Amino acid sequence: MPLDAPPRPSPIDLDEYRRRRRRLIDALPTDAAVLLPGASLVIRSRDSEFPFRQDSDFHYLTGFPEPDALLVLLPGRAEGECVLFCQDRDPAMETWTGRRLGAEGAVRVHGVDQAFENAERDAHLLELLEGRVTLYLPLGDASALRLAERLRGELLTRPCQAVQPPLLAFADVTPMLHEQRLVKSDAELALLRHAGEISAHAHCRAMRACRPGLAEYQLQAELEHEFRWRGGSGPAYASIVAGGRNAGILHYIDNREPLCDGDLVLIDAGAEFDLYAGDITRTFPVNGRFSPAQRALYEVVLEAQERAIAAVRPGTTLKALHRGVVRDLAAGLVALDILGDDGEETPESIVARRFYPHGTSHWLGLDVHDVGDYRQDGEPRCLTPGMVITIEPGLYMPDDEDLPAAFRGIGIRIEDDVAVTAEGCEVLTRAAPKQVADIEALLDEK
Structure with a gap:
């Protein structure tokens, strides 16, 4: 780097990411949940991808740098209100594409309350969302909507053990989140x-x-x-x-x-x-x-x-x-x-x-x-x-x-x-x- 380069600023610390999530959680009803997907790799041509760039909203709340992650926020959950799903650790793939943090690394490095690898995602998501009435997600994201519709369908057809009714309504999380980012x-x-x-x-x-x-x-x-x-x-x-x-x-x-x-x-x-x-x-x-x-x-x-x-x-x-x-x-x-x-x-x-x-x-x-x-x-x-x-x-x-x-x-x-x-x-x-x-x-x- 050139000798006259300005000093590199410190990265945003984990406490700031926690405060951002806390502010969003505090704005939600207690029977709600947030479902926010990160970005995925995008094919450039055949088997090569564009350089990965994390979704801005997802980065704002987590700082997590890997593709195919999913953030779930659950107001009032005793086991932890911030749950992250991420890529599985895979030594063979990591040889080709680089090291992955995995669930343990996501908790240790990025300060989320709990993390699971994507192989466990579907089973845990249904448990996490059971009893939640409103699901906040980016309504303009087609992939997030497809996931939410599938989860709602599965919750509606399974025996509900929660006191509250199963997930019924969707709401847009982006106005609250974008107000914070401004x-x-x-x-x-x-x-x-x-x-x-x-x-x-x-x-x-x-x-x-x-x-x-x-x-x-x-x-x-x-x-x-x-x-x-x-x-x-x-x-x-x-x-x-x-x-x-x-x-x-x-x-x-x-x-x-x-x-x-x-x-x-x-x-x-x-x-x-x-x-x-x-x-x-x-x-x-x-x-x-x-x-x-x-x-x-x-x-x-x-x-x-x-x-x-x-x-x-x-x-x-x-x-x-x-x-x-x-x-x-x-x-x-x-x-x-x-x-x-x-x-x-x-x-x-x-x-x-x-x-x-x-x-x-x-x-x-x-x-x-x-x-x-x-x-x-x-x-x-x-x-x-x-x-x-x-x-x-x-x-x-x-x-x-x-x-x-x-x-x-x-x-x-x-x-x-x-x-x-x-x-x-x-x-x-x-x-x-x-x-x-x-x-x-x-x-x-x-």
């Missing part, structure tokens, strides 16, 4: 800060490497090398490296075109570290110098972003931040004589319809577009300390003849990760330069 702990913020630092170093590396004649995928290779070199597991999402007019495609991931002298390149890429996501966008000139038109548009987007970040504090809303960004972008385009008020449509509505078709912010955490409702009691949700968001205004100028020729085909986005604090906010990705002078100075280093 506000990050100090340990989570440390991991997000580290993911942001790794991501920022990668963007700096890509800037230094950039020159006309390279292909977009070569900058992608520079980014993703740095993600892994600094201890990340790889990209948190498909990296976007969009040169020239490709920047007008918001989720452009082909990354196959050459980088041309005189164009800008937009990079939207972030590292994943311990399953937490970084998410940065920077836009810079391929040849190292902004043209006057590029710089003018860039400064409009940058000013809008900086004003939005300065407005992040407890009590504000993402809707208010977005409205401010649209207002600032419109004012900037009016000042450049790209827009005017024709009396039929305001500059703000033209910007939102034509030049800036996406939102300004989204939640960030274990998922790059993290979970949690954006509205509360029917109103835009107020920010509170511990929430983490992106601030990512952009302008995407089409090749339309009614626009000044110098501005056509330019796409610009600037994005940072921002944690809400009691006093305001902390920018987690500030190590990636975004001022014009700083970008051009870094590009001169190559």
Whole structure:
């Protein structure tokens, strides 16, 4: 690892995982149970799989890293309220695919109350769920629903020895769980800060490497090398490296075109570290110098972003931040004589319809577009300390003849990760330069 790498944060400890499970259990009726499956391996082609990545909800409650696991939470159970099912120990398979923790390791390493290997799962599940009236599970997960339906059918047909009636109702566990995930702990913020630092170093590396004649995928290779070199597991999402007019495609991931002298390149890429996501966008000139038109548009987007970040504090809303960004972008385009008020449509509505078709912010955490409702009691949700968001205004100028020729085909986005604090906010990705002078100075280093 490079000598200038930031110190690696401590992993989330077992007590925090226990507190998360406790909070969820305490929100449940005493006659309920939770059934939450982990992720399974996914076939990439024939007999090879994609690299395994644990389900975010399952990881949030357990930290358990193996596929085909199942978490059962049982409020009030005397023998232990947290039961985990996991892969069987299998020396022959472990020779091929790596060591497995097994039931004993799950209890010892991950602090669950009780664990069984999957070979024993069906028999124990029926015992654990007998007498439970409501089963909470992710209702959007087809495999979880199939398992729950099968278990309900078996419980309904077996002699019931419990005082309470057998399992009859299903409920969605995700609203309660996602509400918990929305506000990050100090340990989570440390991991997000580290993911942001790794991501920022990668963007700096890509800037230094950039020159006309390279292909977009070569900058992608520079980014993703740095993600892994600094201890990340790889990209948190498909990296976007969009040169020239490709920047007008918001989720452009082909990354196959050459980088041309005189164009800008937009990079939207972030590292994943311990399953937490970084998410940065920077836009810079391929040849190292902004043209006057590029710089003018860039400064409009940058000013809008900086004003939005300065407005992040407890009590504000993402809707208010977005409205401010649209207002600032419109004012900037009016000042450049790209827009005017024709009396039929305001500059703000033209910007939102034509030049800036996406939102300004989204939640960030274990998922790059993290979970949690954006509205509360029917109103835009107020920010509170511990929430983490992106601030990512952009302008995407089409090749339309009614626009000044110098501005056509330019796409610009600037994005940072921002944690809400009691006093305001902390920018987690500030190590990636975004001022014009700083970008051009870094590009001169190559």
